[in-house]
Amino acid sequence: MNEFALKYGCNPHQKPARIYMEGGRELPLQILNGRPGYINFLDALNAWQLVSELKEALGLPSAASFKHVSPTSAALGLPLSDTLKKACFVDDVPGVDDSPLACAYARARGTDRMCSFGDWVALSDVCDVTTARLIKREVSDGVIAPGYEPEALEVLKLKRKGNYNIVQIDPAYVPDPVEHKQVFGITFEQGRNDVRISAEHLKNIVTENKDLPESAVRDLIVSLITLKYTQSNSVCFAKDGQAIGVGAGQQSRVHCTRLAGSKADTWHLRQHEKVLNLPFLPTLGRPDRDNVIDGYINGNEEDVTAEGNWQKYFTCQPAPLTAEEKRAYLSTLSGVSLGSDAFFPFSDNIERAHASGVSYVAQPGGSIRDDAVIECCNRYGMVMAFDGLRLFHH
Secondary structure (H helix, E strand, O other): OOEEEEOOOOOOOOOOEEEEOHHHOOOOEEEEEOOOOHHHHHHHHHHHHHHHHHHHHHOOOEEEEEEOOEEEEEEEOOOOOHHHHHHOOOOOOOOHHHOHHHHHHHHHHHHOOOOOOOEEEEEOOOEOHHHHHHHHOOOEEEEEEOOEOHHHHHHHHOHHHHOOEEEEEOOOOOOOOEEEEEEOOEEEEEEOOOOOOOHHHHOOEOOOOOOOOHHHHHHHHHHHHHHHOOOOOEEEEEEOOEEEEEEEOOOOHHHHHHHHHHHHHHHHHOOOHHHHOOOEOOOOOHHHHHHHHHHHHHOOOOOOOOOOOHHHOEOOOOOOOOHHHHHHHHOOOOOEEEEEOOOOOOOHHHHHHHHOOEEEEEEOOOOOOHHHHHHHHHHOOOEEEEOOOOOOOO
């Protein structure tokens, strides 16, 4: 297959639409089920690059949840604690511990569950049955992987009344070194961003504290590879082998940091004892639980614990999670890693990062205010490396 006709482009009125290979070459993928759309393929191909690079860099199965051409999270296949299983809604699934790929998916899908609603999934390894069963339970548009176990494929084909999008990609495919795109009828050409991010990029430590443990090196690599496929401007908070807060597509760097930091805070607070033990009605679906948890933590559109509201969600009225309780919980955090796709122009980014437990930072450096940013890191005892990489992605 050297081309595939799409129903439409980004929007229903944008027709015709297709994906194809120049020169009549075969596409490096197969559509095993469903009919993916234009945005589906943008998510799938960006997400595949992310997870395959994570696997190459860190040697562990990896997964990503993508939505509107940016990752909500990406994660490595590290074991899950009982608390994480409960926070990720997988504590009732047998066999998760036996599948590193399932652990990676549970982490990636469980990080920012509201933003992952209707996501595209990418897996670095052949999809096994346990991972397929986890995917089947979530609202998702499709999945891309280098292969599928026969039983896993049958499980996935049952999603969306048999219309779930399942794509298999050739893991040996290497694109041309020069890429092209059109905007307003004008063709742009550039060399692919083929930089391979590794621990070597974290050697230039510019702070007084130079103690960068292996766990932080791993998390900074997770953060930077995630940023490589995130719409810019962007920053990424990471902890324990997963991206826990992605701030994508903001015009101001500090707005990226605030957005990502608030998502990281929500991720941590999902593991608060009060949140883990919310008395949900057994009839309340998983997406509704996600919305209620977010409202409970962040106090959004309604007070879900108020009289007249709680009865819609809970078997009994839960006590609110107070601002004091949240501050006390978040103040205990440390060891979080933060990557940025371009330099920090002001130290306000570091101040905001500190509030979310950041201990390790990677950024390109090169701002005229680098000294002020370094001084702020020194004040909080952070370790900061200048990686010399700008990772804009558009």
